Amino acid sequence: MIKLELPVVKFSQDQKDFRATIRSFLQNERLAGTFESKCDSWLSGDSIEFSRKLGQKGWIGMTWPQEYGGGERSAIERYILTEELLAAGAPVAAHWFADRQTGPLFLKYGSEEQKQFFLPQIAKGECFFSIGLSEPNAGSDLAAIRTKAERTDGGWLINGSKIWTSGAHISHYMIVLCRTSPYDQNQRHAGMSQLIVDMKEKGVTVRPIQFLTGEHHFNEVFFENVFVPDNRLIGTEGNGWKQGMAELAYERSGPERILSTYPLLEEMIHILRENEDEAGLKETIALLPDLWTLRNMSMGVAKYLEEGQDVNMIAALVKDLGTVFETNVAEKARLIISRIPSMSSNDRLSRLMAQSILHGPGFTLRGGTTEILRGIVAKGVVAQ
Amino acid sequence: MSESYELIMDSTNKIFKHYCTKELLDRAENGHWPQELWDVLAEAGIISIGFSEQAGGVGGDYIDAYNILKLAGKYGVPVPLAETLIGKWLFAEVGGQVGDIPLTLALQNDSNFSFVDEGDGYTLGGSASAVPWARYMEQILICGDLNGKQVAALVPLAHAEIREENNIAAEPRDSVIFSQVKIDGLTVYQVDSVLISEKSLYYLALAKAAMMAGAAERVMELSLFYANERQQFGRSLHRFQGIQHHIASLAGETVACITAVNTAVQALQDGQYKTEIPLAKMKVSAASGKIAMAAHQLHGAIGMTYEHSLHHLTRRLWSWRDESGNESYWGSVLAKSLIEKNSPTLWEVLTDEQNLLIVD
Known part of the structure; x- marks a missing residue:
């Protein structure tokens, strides 16, 4: 029989109090004119200052272990925070992807060095990530990606491009899903890996794509012999598809x-x-x-x-x-x-x-x- | 949920599965009362769940009871289980006891019963419409006026005129008329009629929602079975993207219905339901039409035949969505309360589990 039942969530008094704290913070920010409530603010409303403010309050990475700068709070508390931010239409786009999926990705697959280096910066609201998935010829058919990383001394060289990448222009790093083995028609999901690209690295070009409103939140990103050191591979080489799919549950x-x-x-x-x-x-x-x-x-x-x-x-x-x-x-x-x-x-x-x-x-x-x-x-x- | 929840659900499921066959549902809608099924349910305590043993029940809570009703909807159980359970709870609250007989009720404000005290009994006048299963029942729980006071009573239906009518699932929804008849040996209980009427409506609305969620689950099972088994163009139906969209829609709406019901049942168990039950009934009622149509579209012509069992479920979905308040009815109730000056904001209602001030 199909498991169609989801658990019913009930809030504790602590959680209700936490909600009240967030609500009064947001109310004060709005009154102070920090932001104006907007629809779709998690994708199109970015404010580096606002993200930093949330980081200072411990409201980024709040479920992560304390040793990595997290708050060790529950998923339900994080849920309360995110829904309050969204309902208020607050500008949360800058840190959204790092908080939602890059952090959990590091915690599940990242090396100790990666966790110690990236997670505290993300939690402070000082380090933003974008997610490089779609390519000009790989949209819904994501397994058709062609961006490739080839072995070089001490790391990898990436060539290719990503498209529709939200926030690439304000992010410090991008998680790039790429081929580390040649494309195989019979094993389309094999041979992919996730690499962390420093957006300041030589050979990275970000080209804005105007949204139909004229706003700028997504981009095309080109990689031309971009160097990625060995320690910037996430998880296991060739396991990128599976790792990336696991992130989607957080995303969806x-x-x-x-x-x-x-x-x-x-x-x-x-x-x-x-x-x-x-x-x-x-x-x-x-x-x-x-x-x-x-x-x-x-x-x-x-x-x-x-x-x-x-x-x-x-x-x-x-x-x-x-x-x-x-x-x-x-x-x-x-x-x-x-x-x-x-x-x-x-x-x-x-x-x-x-x-x-x-x-x-x-x-x-x-x-x-x-x-x-x-x-x-x-x-x-x-x-x- | 009680400690023996799994056990109760498992045995109830077995009983329903064994007795509520397509043949029984066919016979039930052609004038057969399934006494054997009722006796088994009574024996197992299923008709007395959700209230204490001191009050004549078998224990268990609202979560147990409404999950049983979900199963009842899934199997199209052709007896007034919801009405009996809710009647028993409400009657126990005012101090009455019912026993193991099946029961119907008409407690809503729109019925107009009035009693006259005759010393050794009461004369009763008034009528109610769309009373579930009345033609097969021995007793009805009603409330009405007695010298300006509101009373409830369990009244023998032998004294009533019954006009047989059905909903579109061919379930009895009769008119019950008491024409100033004298009834001896009747006990009346003084009640807050507004409260009992309101509780009856809300509890029944949630019962219908739970039953629809159960029916939706079964509709989905039938659809998946058919989409696997049926071949067209040399492939199983579920291989076609168009069919996959029907399946996804059925799955989505079914999960939504179950979630809505479970959330509202939990709220009721926590003593707070005045916003949750209307929302659940609205959600499930709105979804049931979509579910029925997607399933019929997927089944093609065979699903429209009397021979197939799909209609026993889809006709119930189409009936129950309008019973105990449809989307429009409950939408008005919520709108009336949301317009009150001191009502909480929408976000507070959603997140703080704040009840709206329901006004009639």
């Missing part, structure tokens, strides 16, 4: 797959309440059961992840439903409150609508397209 099931348009929903409800518009509220509330359910699913996955369970299929399932919900918020909003969406409007709701609509196409593409995810889910349940 988090609150950022549900809450990208939450600031819009909150603003709508705020306006409808002010206007005592009961009919509008009723229409808006039709979105709530999905949000409430998805949040509980996502927390259940976080709990499973912490217990070390295999959540590959269920994480794909949550991301599929979550991202469809995110786009649905934008579609419903425009019919419930009439506004002309505009990125530059003085009206907050118009701006949030514009952000939600224009960022919408990314929700169901990034981190595995809906089509790929549904394939994973279907194969997962058929196999069981």
Whole structure:
């Protein structure tokens, strides 16, 4: 029988108090004008200062061991932190990938030297990572990547390119998935490795790709004989595919797959309440059961992840439903409150609508397209 | 969940699986009352779970009871298990005891029963519609007016006129009419009718949600079986990407339904449910239509036949989503409370488990 049940997460009093602490910090920051609440802030809202501030508070790498600068808190506490940041639309993009998946990757596969060198810097909010996966000819079919690393004295030389790399222009390092053995049609997932590339290294070129709004958050990155020392291989040579796939569970099931348009929903409800518009509220509330359910699913996955369970299929399932919900918020909003969406409007709701609509196409593409995810889910349940 | 949770679920599953065959469901919707099934359930204590032995129950908690209802939905169990359980809990709260008979109830505010004290009994007038399984039941739990006070009573249905009606799953949903009949030897219990009516509605709404989640699970199992077995164009159906999307949608919505129900049941167990139960019922009701249609699309013509068992589940999904409040009903309830000036914000409701101030 298919295991379709996720654990129900309940918060302790300590965890509730922690939430209150985060909430008042964010409220103060907002009042001080540090940031403006934006939709999709985890990808498009970066602030080096804000990331550093979170690092100082111990709010990056908070589940990691203390010897590496972490806080040894639980996955549920990290969940509380991330969802509060996202709901507030805070600018967290700079450190997001390092905190979410590079840290756990190091903890699982990294060498002792790597853990001691990178994790404390990441936790301080002073070291940002980007994730180099897609290439011009390898999108959903990730196993088609061609970027290669060849042996040289004391390390590797990387040649090739990565594309759609979010935050490459502000990150210090990139985890590059590349071929360390030649491409083999019969064993497509073999021969790949994960290398840490220092973005300041000679031969690395970052070319901005303008998003359809004109904003800049993703990039094309070129590697021309880029040297990577031996000690910057993560895990085992040739094991890159498996290591990379393990990261995806962290990438797919988090609150950022549900809450990208939450600031819009909150603003709508705020306006409808002010206007005592009961009919509008009723229409808006039709979105709530999905949000409430998805949040509980996502927390259940976080709990499973912490217990070390295999959540590959269920994480794909949550991301599929979550991202469809995110786009649905934008579609419903425009019919419930009439506004002309505009990125530059003085009206907050118009701006949030514009952000939600224009960022919408990314929700169901990034981190595995809906089509790929549904394939994973279907194969997962058929196999069981 | 009680210590013997696994054991209870396992034995309940075995009983349902053994008795609730397609043949039994077919016969039940053609006028057969499955007494043998009821006796087995009574013997096993399944109809008395979720309240203490002192009050006439067998112990266990809401988590046990609602997981049994999930299973009942999965097998389309053709007896009023939800109504009996909830009737027993509520009647025990006011000090009454029921015994092992099956029970239906009509406690909602829209029924209009009134009692007149005759010294040696009561005269009862009033009616209720869409009463589950009334035609087969010996007794109904109702509440009504007695000289300006609200009372509850377990009333023999022999005194009532029963008009037989069905929902679209062919489950009995009868009208029950008491035309100023004198009933001797009746005991009435003074109650807070607003509270008992509200509890009955919320508990039943969660029961329907749990049963739909169970039915969804079974719909998914049938769909997976068919997608494996059926070959077209020389391949199993599940090899086609279009079919995979139906399977993914079925899996996604089913996991969502189960999560919604489990979360709300846990909230009820913790004594807090006024936001969670409406949200769960809304979520599951909205999902059930999608689940039914995806499964039928996947099954093709065979799934539309009476001979196949899919319809026993999909017709229940289509019925139960509108019973005990559909998305629109509960949406209005939540909207009314969210508009109150001193209500918590949306984020507080979601994260702090803060109940909205539900107003009627």
